[in-house]
Amino acid sequence: MKHDFDTVIDRMKTSSVKWDGAEALFGAKDLLPLWVADMDFKVPEAVSKAVEAKAAHGIFGYTTRDDGYYNSIISWMKTRHNWTVEREWICHSPGVVTALSLAVQAFTEPGDKVIVQPPVYYPFMSTTENNGREVVFNPLKEQDGRYSMDFDDLRAKIDGSVKLLMLCNPHNPGGTVWTKEDLQTLGEICLEHGILVISDEIHSDLVFEQGSHVPFASISDEFADSSITCTAPSKTFNLAGLQTSNIIIPNAGLRAAFEKETARNSIGMPNSFGPVATEAAYTEGGDWLADVLDYVKGNVEFITGYFKEHVPALKVLPLEATYLAWIDCRELGMSPEELESFFLTEAHVALNQGKAFGPGGEGFVRMNLACSRSVVEKAARQIEEAVAGLDQ
Numbered sequence: 001m002k003h004d005f006d007t008v009i010d011r012m013k014t015s016s017v018k019w020d021g022a023e024a025l026f027g028a029k030d031l032l033p034l035w036v037a038d039m040d041f042k043v044p045e046a047v048s049k050a051v052e053a054k055a056a057h058g059i060f061g062y063t064t065r066d067d068g069y070y071n072s073i074i075s076w077m078k079t080r081h082n083w084t085v086e087r088e089w090i091c092h093s094p095g096v097v098t099a100l101s102l103a104v105q106a107f108t109e110p111g112d113k114v115i116v117q118p119p120v121y122y123p124f125m126s127t128t129e130n131n132g133r134e135v136v137f138n139p140l141k142e143q144d145g146r147y148s149m150d151f152d153d154l155r156a157k158i159d160g161s162v163k164l165l166m167l168c169n170p171h172n173p174g175g176t177v178w179t180k181e182d183l184q185t186l187g188e189i190c191l192e193h194g195i196l197v198i199s200d201e202i203h204s205d206l207v208f209e210q211g212s213h214v215p216f217a218s219i220s221d222e223f224a225d226s227s228i229t230c231t232a233p234s235k236t237f238n239l240a241g242l243q244t245s246n247i248i249i250p251n252a253g254l255r256a257a258f259e260k261e262t263a264r265n266s267i268g269m270p271n272s273f274g275p276v277a278t279e280a281a282y283t284e285g286g287d288w289l290a291d292v293l294d295y296v297k298g299n300v301e302f303i304t305g306y307f308k309e310h311v312p313a314l315k316v317l318p319l320e321a322t323y324l325a326w327i328d329c330r331e332l333g334m335s336p337e338e339l340e341s342f343f344l345t346e347a348h349v350a351l352n353q354g355k356a357f358g359p360g361g362e363g364f365v366r367m368n369l370a371c372s373r374s375v376v377e378k379a380a381r382q383i384e385e386a387v388a389g390l391d392q
């Protein structure tokens with residue numbers, strides 16, 4: 001491996017939400033933070049260099065997105081995901097969560113319904129509810145540690161008020177890479193009922209089997225025409241703080257409606273550093289990403305094996321994508337509140353609690369494994385000791 005991810009980089013006192021923000025958020029001291037989804041790794045050198053060159057220029061005026069930026073996205077989507085994207089389809093949004101909110105505003109009316117598939121990334125619910133729309137749950141089914149979609153339940157939940165379905169592709173949490181067949185069936189049901197699909201593909205580059213991700217919109221012209229796809233270099237290359245995402249909307253009418261919302265909220269312009277970092281990452285970051293995926297895979301194997309041997313009550317679900325391990329803690333027999341307090345006050349680790357991800361998340365926790373192996377080992381030992389303490 002060319003890159004060093006073993007050296008722990010001190011992130012305290014760097015305004016890091018994950019590290020500096022943990023104490024205030026969780027109300028406990030000395031926490032090992034393995035929660036919010038950013039990496040404790042330095043970005044590819046090419047990205048740092050591009051940002052440094054921009055900083056050295058010393059002028060940070062209003063910023064456009066240039067040819068190099070657009071071409072880097074188009075080329076990444078083609079080579080990584082075999083998806084041909086046209087330049088004018090690519091819209092700016094500071095974040096993907098912002099885009100979810102804008103989509104709700106652009107494509108639904110107050111009181112309309114939005115289908116989500118829990119357990120799922122909690123802003124799917126909050127962006128819907130914060131805009132006065134109703135969340136409808138189409139829960140995933142879990143069998144032998146893998147999630148699948150429940151199409152019978154989906155059909156039963158659809159009525160005339162359902163306008164959107166938010167798809168998490170690949171899925172967070174659980175790390176499921178949806179197959180073409182899964183997406184085909186889902187898309188056909190949505191087409192039949194005139195439901196627009198918002199496909200959040202922010203984790204699509206973080207698949208352990210290269211080429212396994214299928215962009216929803218790449219399946220057919222009809223799907224492309226009735227969906228919007230949220231992509232970003234932020235999870236892939238650890239650029240969340242640069243607030244740059246790319247929302248791909250092939251349908252001109254939908255694109256105009258989305259851009260009307262970005263204009264209405266005056267958020268259509270990128271910051272000075274996001275585009276240069278994106279371009280450098282997509283054109284020169286491939287080797288770095290391959291090493292990150294290898295390293296994270298090693299972390300997943302480590303924690304899975306460690307718990308199997310030392311803490312059998314905790315089961316790490318097999319992960320096909322993302323650096324977020326989804327851990328079944330139901331054998332501990334705790335309520336969601338007890339589980340939360342147990343990890344904070346006994347194990348001293350800050351994790352995302354499963355109940356926040358909606359129905360089906362209770363009894364699970366999500367652990368961020370995009371960190372040095374020694375940090376994962378420390379967390380594993382702390383958790384082992386805390387679980388052992390339960391028997392005394």
Ligand SMILES: Cc1ncc(COP(=O)(O)O)c(C=O)c1O
Pocket residue numbers: 037094095096097098121168172200202203232234240245
């Ligand atoms: C599925 C999903 N969508 C969106 C985001 C956040 O995107 P952004 O930081 O661009 O708002 C995350 C972060 O973890 C995520 O898991």
